[in-house]
Amino acid sequence: MKKFxxxxxxxxxxxxxxxxAAHEDIVSCYYDPNFITRSSPTKDGKVALISGGxxxxxxxxxxxxxxxxxxAACPGFVFSSPxxxxxLAASEKVDSGAxxxxxxxxxxxxxxxxEMAAEMMSGPNASVLTNDDVAVEDSSFTxxxxxxxxxxxxxxxxxxxxxxxxxxxxxxxxGDKVNTNxxxxxxxxxxxxxxxxxKPTFELGADEMExxxxxxxxxxxxxxKVKSAxxxxxxxxxxxxxxxxxxxxxxxxxxVNGMGGTPLTELYLIYDNAKKLLDGKNIKIARSxxxxxxxxxxxxxxxxxxTKLDQELVKHWDSAVHTAAMRWGM
Amino acid sequence: MKKFxxxxxxxxxxxxxxxxAAHEDIVSCYYDPNFITRSSPTKDGKVALISGGxxxxxxxxxxxxxxxxxxAACPGFVFSSPxxxxxLAASEKVDSGAxxxxxxxxxxxxxxxxEMAAEMMSGPNASVLTNDDVAVEDSSFTxxxxxxxxxxxxxxxxxxxxxxxxxxxxxxxxGDKVNTNxxxxxxxxxxxxxxxxxKPTFELGADEMExxxxxxxxxxxxxxKVKSAxxxxxxxxxxxxxxxxxxxxxxxxxxVNGMGGTPLTELYLIYDNAKKLLDGKNIKIARSxxxxxxxxxxxxxxxxxxTKLDQELVKHWDSAVHTAAMRWGM
Numbered sequence: 166m167k168k169f170x171x172x173x174x175x176x177x178x179x180x181x182x183x184x185x186a187a188h189e190d191i192v193s194c195y196y197d198p199n200f201i202t203r204s205s206p207t208k209d210g211k212v213a214l215i216s217g218g219x220x221x222x223x224x225x226x227x228x229x230x231x232x233x234x235x236x237a238a239c240p241g242f243v244f245s246s247p248x249x250x251x252x253l254a255a256s257e258k259v260d261s262g263a264x265x266x267x268x269x270x271x272x273x274x275x276x277x278x279x280e281m282a283a284e285m286m287s288g289p290n291a292s293v294l295t296n297d298d299v300a301v302e303d304s305s306f307t308x309x310x311x312x313x314x315x316x317x318x319x320x321x322x323x324x325x326x327x328x329x330x331x332x333x334x335x336x337x338x339x340g341d342k343v344n345t346n347x348x349x350x351x352x353x354x355x356x357x358x359x360x361x362x363x364k365p366t367f368e369l370g371a372d373e374m375e376x377x378x379x380x381x382x383x384x385x386x387x388x389x390k391v392k393s394a395x396x397x398x399x400x401x402x403x404x405x406x407x408x409x410x411x412x413x414x415x416x417x418x419x420x421v422n423g424m425g426g427t428p429l430t431e432l433y434l435i436y437d438n439a440k441k442l443l444d445g446k447n448i449k450i451a452r453s454x455x456x457x458x459x460x461x462x463x464x465x466x467x468x469x470x471x472t473k474l475d476q477e478l479v480k481h482w483d484s485a486v487h488t489a490a491m492r493w494g495m
Numbered sequence: 496m497k498k499f500x501x502x503x504x505x506x507x508x509x510x511x512x513x514x515x516a517a518h519e520d521i522v523s524c525y526y527d528p529n530f531i532t533r534s535s536p537t538k539d540g541k542v543a544l545i546s547g548g549x550x551x552x553x554x555x556x557x558x559x560x561x562x563x564x565x566x567a568a569c570p571g572f573v574f575s576s577p578x579x580x581x582x583l584a585a586s587e588k589v590d591s592g593a594x595x596x597x598x599x600x601x602x603x604x605x606x607x608x609x610e611m612a613a614e615m616m617s618g619p620n621a622s623v624l625t626n627d628d629v630a631v632e633d634s635s636f637t638x639x640x641x642x643x644x645x646x647x648x649x650x651x652x653x654x655x656x657x658x659x660x661x662x663x664x665x666x667x668x669x670g671d672k673v674n675t676n677x678x679x680x681x682x683x684x685x686x687x688x689x690x691x692x693x694k695p696t697f698e699l700g701a702d703e704m705e706x707x708x709x710x711x712x713x714x715x716x717x718x719x720k721v722k723s724a725x726x727x728x729x730x731x732x733x734x735x736x737x738x739x740x741x742x743x744x745x746x747x748x749x750x751v752n753g754m755g756g757t758p759l760t761e762l763y764l765i766y767d768n769a770k771k772l773l774d775g776k777n778i779k780i781a782r783s784x785x786x787x788x789x790x791x792x793x794x795x796x797x798x799x800x801x802t803k804l805d806q807e808l809v810k811h812w813d814s815a816v817h818t819a820a821m822r823w824g825m
Binding site for chain 1: 497498499500501506507509510511512513514516517550551553554558684685702704721723724725727728751755756757758759760761762763764765766767768770780783785787790792793795797822823825
């Protein structure tokens with residue numbers, strides 16, 4: 166295992182310390198229990214958005230804390246769920262009285278721990294559960310579909326509504342809508358290595374890919390020989406389109422996400438190949454996002470997410486955001 | 496070789512097409528010869544900034560075209576210099592009469608081709624040559640030191656001066672100053688694979704790193720066993736500090752750059768480890784940048800750049816920028 170680290174035990178803490186120091190104008194990091202908040206307090210009357218999950222998917226979620234997105238993030242150890250005391254401490258810090266909305270990816274451990282935190286809380290709260298991965302039903306750590314890259318889009322769009330004064334129930338409803346409107350699927354060319362494990366999560370042959378891979382290296386639909394980018398892109402898109410059923414001329418957001426070890430050139434090439442297929446189907450790319458946002462450590466791979474848009478979603482997508490990883494309009 | 500590609504011949508074109516489509520609000524891409532400009536024309540009387548070089552270092556340079564940075568970028572094939580006709584076509588498109596400043600990394604091919612373009616131009620032009628890599632004198636493709644990640648900082652800082660009306664000579668002088676004030680050094684945990692070559696540029700043992708590696712996989716100071724992040728960070732910083740000689744309490748910009756295949760968690764961990772050493776030497780981190788900006792395809796590795804700051808540099812660093820890869824203040 167080759168990683169920039171000093172010890173598996175200190176990996177998360179040192180990384181958080183660096184993140185907090187590099188972006189002290191945007192975030193504050195707290196330790197024992199670990200959580201990240203905006204550097205400025207939540208406005209009175211604003212719904213507080215909190216997400217979290219195992220580390221290893223950066224910039225999600227810590228890099229998405231800031232104006233227009235999250236109020237706090239709770240990072241667990243790499244690929245391990247955060248504990249309820251992290252959510253409780255974060256909630257206590259950022260709840261300004263309008264309630265807390267938890268944005269939770271559908272993994273059994275995350276779901277259980279966020280539910281436990283919700284039960285222990287005295288104030289009003291609600292949860293949005295993301296499960297956008299169309300690859301498989303049920304998986305190593307999941308009952309039902311996995312929550313993956315669309316979580317980034319949920320955080321952006323609901324973050325905007327919360328910033329503009331949406332109520333807890335309105336924010337939850339919008340988050341559920343973005344999740345329902347989204348479908349994702351990914352492919353891996355390589356595994357990733359959890360620092361504490363010291364060896365790759367799975368093995369792939371020199372000419373193989375895992376088709377429909379999960380963001381922790383969970384198995385997908387099948388192991389296959391590596392194909393051309395256009396073939397891979399087409400198959401990912403067809404699976405998403407079959408699930409999502411966007412209509413002719415419907416506006417969509419096309420999100421090409423890197424798994425951490427894939428260069429931008431290749432992500433843009435996938436974007437080009439995806440555009441060719443979508444153009445052919447008269448599905449209109451109205452907004453887009455390309456980059457490493459929902460990663461799996463150093464995994465080489467990529468996922469595609471489509472989100473069906475309407476005016477409400479576009480308005481909240483376009484609104485100002487100021488986080489470490491996404492910044493526009495201010 | 497596992498890459499998202501259809502053929503080595505179409506790799507660059509399809510990637511550029513995707514880049515242009517995903518960011519059509521910021522850039523326009525042109526083909527045969529290949530170059531990228533802002534989507535809106537250069538203001539009359541504004542010095543035009545043009546950079547370029549082999550592809551494979553994305554987001555540098557195409558992702559740095561936009562308000563407050565470059566007016567155009569000329570991408571060569573992967574790790575191959577762009578040709579003079581690319582610079583000439585780009586110059587013709589973006590020169591608004593105030594002259595063209597070329598920002599060129601010190602590689603023999605780039606230097607020769609940019610010089611040739613400059614000679615063929617009728618209008619006023621000048622060049623800034625970056626050579627911030629302190630690892631080695633002379634290298635596979637270089638006489639003198641290599642130009643690496645500080646090129647991103649030169650483009651940001653000079654881009655700001657050009658935007659605010661600086662003359663061609665003022666822009667050149669500021670670019671030279673940023674380069675002189677900067678030192679960089681990198682380390683690789685893995686090689687990278689040029690699409691047209693189909694196999695890794697160099698081989699590294701399972702426990703080895705290339706210390707002082709170049710951004711095309713050129714040899715560095717030595718091959719060594721992988722060490723702890725703190726040891727690697729300390730040695731990179733000591734080499735840069737020995738060269739740059741920042742003084743006690745001098746403000747610096749700390750730039751932790753990923754080579755393409757290194758997750759953000761590890762880059763922030765390096766930042767933390769670097770801060771510990773710099774704090775101990777009373778060198779003040781006044782500004783910072785962390786991320787994959789000057790990459791080497793999918794190489795796992797990182798580099799550190801220090802830039803000595805003064806008020807002029809800080810002002811131009813902080814000013815508004817709107818490119819695909821760097822965006823703030825607007």
